[in-house]
Amino acid sequence: xxxxxxxxxxxxxxxxxxxxxxxxxxxxxxxxxxxxxxxxxxxxxxxxxxxxxxxxxxxxxxxxxxxxxxxxxxxxxxxxxxxxxxxxxxxxxxxxxxxxxxxxxxxxxxxxxxxxxxxxxxxxxxxxxxxxxxxxxxxxxxxxxxxxxxxxxxxxxxxxxxxxxxxxxxxxxxxxxxxxxxxxxxxxxxxxxxxxxxxxxxxxxxxxxxxxxxxxxxxxxxxxxxxxxxxxxxxxxxxxxxxxxxxxxxxxxxxxxxxxxxxxxxxxxxxxxxxxxxxxxxxxxxxxxxxxxxxxxxxxxxxxxxxxxxxxxxxxxxxxxxxxxxxxxxxxxxxxxxxxxxxxxxxxxx
Amino acid sequence: xxxxxxxxxxxxxxxxxxxxxxxxxxxxxxxxxxxxxxxxxxxxxxxxxxxxxxxxxxxxxxxxxxxxxxxxxxxxxxxxxxxxxxxxxxxxxxxxxxxxxxxxxxxxxxxxxxxxxxxxxxxxxxxxxxxxxxxxxxxxxxxxxxxxxxxxxxxxxxxxxxxxxxxxxxxxxxxxxxxxxxxxxxxxxxxxxxxxxxxxxxxxxxxxxxxxxxxxxxxxxxxxxxxxxxxxxxxxxxxxxxxxxxxxxxxxxxxxxxxxxxxxxxxxxxxxxxxxxxxxxxxxxxxxxxxxxxxxxxxxxxxxxxxxxxxxxxxxxxxxxxxxxxxxxxxxxxxxxxxxxxxxxxxxxxxxxxxxx
Numbered sequence: 001x002x003x004x005x006x007x008x009x010x011x012x013x014x015x016x017x018x019x020x021x022x023x024x025x026x027x028x029x030x031x032x033x034x035x036x037x038x039x040x041x042x043x044x045x046x047x048x049x050x051x052x053x054x055x056x057x058x059x060x061x062x063x064x065x066x067x068x069x070x071x072x073x074x075x076x077x078x079x080x081x082x083x084x085x086x087x088x089x090x091x092x093x094x095x096x097x098x099x100x101x102x103x104x105x106x107x108x109x110x111x112x113x114x115x116x117x118x119x120x121x122x123x124x125x126x127x128x129x130x131x132x133x134x135x136x137x138x139x140x141x142x143x144x145x146x147x148x149x150x151x152x153x154x155x156x157x158x159x160x161x162x163x164x165x166x167x168x169x170x171x172x173x174x175x176x177x178x179x180x181x182x183x184x185x186x187x188x189x190x191x192x193x194x195x196x197x198x199x200x201x202x203x204x205x206x207x208x209x210x211x212x213x214x215x216x217x218x219x220x221x222x223x224x225x226x227x228x229x230x231x232x233x234x235x236x237x238x239x240x241x242x243x244x245x246x247x248x249x250x251x252x253x254x255x256x257x258x259x260x261x262x263x264x265x266x267x268x269x270x271x272x273x274x275x276x277x278x279x280x281x282x283x284x285x286x287x288x289x290x291x292x293x294x295x296x297x298x299x300x301x302x303x304x305x306x307x308x309x310x311x312x313x314x315x316x317x318x319x320x321x322x323x324x325x326x327x328x329x330x331x332x333x334x335x336x337x338x339x340x341x342x343x344x345x346x347x348x349x350x
Numbered sequence: 351x352x353x354x355x356x357x358x359x360x361x362x363x364x365x366x367x368x369x370x371x372x373x374x375x376x377x378x379x380x381x382x383x384x385x386x387x388x389x390x391x392x393x394x395x396x397x398x399x400x401x402x403x404x405x406x407x408x409x410x411x412x413x414x415x416x417x418x419x420x421x422x423x424x425x426x427x428x429x430x431x432x433x434x435x436x437x438x439x440x441x442x443x444x445x446x447x448x449x450x451x452x453x454x455x456x457x458x459x460x461x462x463x464x465x466x467x468x469x470x471x472x473x474x475x476x477x478x479x480x481x482x483x484x485x486x487x488x489x490x491x492x493x494x495x496x497x498x499x500x501x502x503x504x505x506x507x508x509x510x511x512x513x514x515x516x517x518x519x520x521x522x523x524x525x526x527x528x529x530x531x532x533x534x535x536x537x538x539x540x541x542x543x544x545x546x547x548x549x550x551x552x553x554x555x556x557x558x559x560x561x562x563x564x565x566x567x568x569x570x571x572x573x574x575x576x577x578x579x580x581x582x583x584x585x586x587x588x589x590x591x592x593x594x595x596x597x598x599x600x601x602x603x604x605x606x607x608x609x610x611x612x613x614x615x616x617x618x619x620x621x622x623x624x625x626x627x628x629x630x631x632x633x634x635x636x637x638x639x640x641x642x643x644x645x646x647x648x649x650x651x652x653x654x655x656x657x658x659x660x661x662x663x664x665x666x667x668x669x670x671x672x673x674x675x676x677x678x679x680x681x682x683x684x685x686x687x688x689x690x691x692x693x694x695x696x697x698x699x700x701x702x703x704x705x706x707x
Contacts, residue, residue: 232462
């Protein structure tokens with residue numbers, strides 16, 4: 001009976017996913033008819049409009065793929081953190097990884113006059129954003145190592161959560177100091193980065209992001225059983241034969257990989273990581289991570305694709321930052337769903 | 351496996367904590383402790399006497415400061431336990447967490463709230479040490495889950511969400527989870543706390559039944575001395591900064607172990623009934639004439655008021671229980687005359703009035 005109940009939302013969501021993906025590719029300032037999009041995607045020929053092919057292959061398709069990767073990665077990262085810390089408010093940024101990436105980027109963008117503005121960096125095409133991505137990776141990696149070293153010394157997951165929050169707080173304070181002593185132009189560049197962007201990840205960057213996120217997702221799926229055991233808290237998990245410290249290290253590594261790489265290439269994208277796990281539990285009515293991990297991928301992808309569509313509202317030339325749209329559109333949606341279906345008790349972790 | 355053959359054996363155990371290099375001993379000088387198959391053992395002790403620490407140490411949740419814990423290594427899979435020869439004991443430090451989890455299952459006081467778990471999924475988690483690397487359940491697992499659900503009597507709860515359960519239901523579900531783990535030893539940390547009296551008795555009866563039917567060795571910590579005395583095959587009495595007494599509960603009552611352990615000005619252990627009384631007996635004496643249930647409860651009420659109650663003692667007050675037209679009457683006879691009451695409450699009110707005069 002359970003299986004059949006699950007199939008219904010699954011089919012609907014898969015359809016929605018395809019729709020959202022196509023919608024995202026067709027959305028944008030230049031209007032390209034849907035059958036032309038199909039032709040360019042499925043059977044490219046030299047007769048195609050060159051600018052349309054360029055727009056789809058080099059801009060919209062990579063952006064849609066980035067949205068898929070970021071949607072999956074952030075949602076699964078959030079799910080892992082919520083389960084590990086048994087806290088419905090946890091998200092992938094809870095360990096300070098996102099803040100670490102921001103610190104890396106701040107170091108580059110705010111390090112004084114020698115560095116070009118983000119627009120110049122973008123004009124210089126890849127080398128510039130490699131610099132930002134690299135700096136973000138170093139920042140996120142540094143915080144992750146710190147968290148891992150500390151996590152090895154702790155028995156308790158709640159302490160881990162508090163320490164993660166503290167590290168994030170310290171990192172953000174460092175960034176604030178840096179901003180305080182920088183000139184307004186540089187601060188604006190940094191601010192633009194914090195708005196997040198799914199565009200601009202192409203070619204080799206997309207490959208790297210893809211490999212990292214897929215690795216993280218596979219690792220998360222293989223951790224399903226450990227995550228299930230952690231639902232009952234550490235003591236029960238231990239009594240069922242789970243080595244809690246090792247499980248925590250694996251989960252922290254996986255989430256860091258996911259959140260770190262996505263933040264490095266796309267900037268901080270909020271909301272997805274905290275909301276999607278709740279939606280996945282709501283739609284699939286289960287607690288089994290074997291189901292929830294793929295479910296989070298599915299829902300996270302759809303949500304981020306739709307947000308991306310909205311961010312480039314048809315008919316307008318301007319593009320709103322993705323980080324704003326995810327919160328502005330996503331939050332009311334989640335509130336609506338939670339209020340309508342009250343029997344999902346998100347707050348019953350303890 | 352014969353009833354009573356050892357499933358867990360703790361030698362010279364010292365329990366406590368290791369916070370930041372220091373060593374804080376909670377209990378030392380423990381005698382050798384054995385959990386035998388088919389035995390229900392109650393671990394009693396006052397708050398703060400180290401019951402939970404001892405239980406957690408025996409279960410391997412925290413390491414012992416000294417001594418060893420040996421557990422029977424489960425060799426058979428799913429339901430085959432309890433047959434075959436005696437179990438081979440192995441030092442739990444040499445066992446992997448998964449092997450430990452196949453030998454000992456636990457019911458803890460930790461709250462298990464939510465994350466959208468339903469009862470079946472929670473019981474299924476008990477199969478964790480047996481199931482495959484992704485947690486898939488096979489035929490054996492499903493059979494074990496079904497047996498556990500039936501044994502704990504939670505068939506009707508199967509599809510309920512955990513956070514909608516009452517305390518009593520929740521405790522039974524956690525017990526079912528431990529049963530699904532299919533271990534020879536089962537340990538429960540204060541399983542009767544938060545339960546109402548009938549639920550407590552039902553749970554204890556269920557545990558007693560499990561030791562007899564499934565031949566499990568069960569250790570539970572509890573504050574319920576009177577319940578423990580009724581169902582336990584063995585009692586371990588842990589005292590703050592004192593030795594651990596163990597033995598059959600009846601022997602311990604007769605030897606006066608409980609009186610010595612819980613001795614205090616305001617609490618009295620009544621050896622004849624096996625229960626604690628709140629206030630000590632007073633100086634006032636009263637005679638009670640009557641038998642059976644009504645007399646028993648009348649005696650309890652009088653004792654609560656501080657009377658020494660006796661059937662044939664010399665006292666100037668006498669309570670007689672009679673029946674008039676199908677209704678019970680309490681007749682209070684004093685040197686001033688006799689009065690009749692329709693309830694114990696009225697009787698007590700009158701006695702209080704007499705005392706004031």
